[in-house]
Amino acid sequence: MRHQRYDCNFGCPMEACVEVIGGKWKGVILFHLLGGTRRFNELMRLIPSVTQRMLTRQLRELEADGIVARKVHAEVPPRVEYSLTEFGRTLEPVLRMLQGWGASHLEQIIRIRKGEARS
Template sequence: MPRRRHARFDCSPGCPVEATLSLIGGKWKGVVLWHLLQGTLRFNEIRRRLPEVTQRMLTNQLRELEADGFIIRTVYPEVPPRVEYSLSDRGRSLEVVIKALKAWGEANVLTAGRAGLSRRPNKDKDREAAPVA
């Protein structure tokens, strides 16, 4: 029976890597978590830091992060109401992961972009450039 090449790194559906990415892999979740690493923020402060995100999308991402236990939403009984978002202990535990993703992105994605490379390789160009066996 042939041995699988990377069997010890197998990550079939349901593995911890896939589960983690499904929790923090929303379109804006990683960036929201990054900004909350700096400290507690109000909704509009987050929105100003992410001008491309719609109010609805940001609200949904914050709700999901709260439901998954990564952030704490604190509502103060004031007029007008004040709502603040901060990282929970679970969210703070992602700090090394988020910083590692940022460092990897700076080293691999941003430098590739500066070199004129696209974010996603063009499969047709790869096929054209590949030698025919």
């Protein structure tokens, strides 16, 4: 397969994609939102190693990029829900491919991270 050449300055397709979904938590957040609308605390439970501050930050960035919608329900206490926008749903094939790659190579990644021989 031949790759089209792009000037990877501002606006490069790969740079744009990584800018939107890159980082340690965004992909994981988006993957959990593929299953439907989630409340903030539900996301915290699903991603136990993320801090509240980082989850808030990542959700705000995803919202600003039009990937995630935030809905505040007028209740006491307020209920906040997050879901993928229509635009965010276009990332599903990418996220599923990343999940498949991770599943196929998880054992190798664990071995490498433990410092064992690479194969």
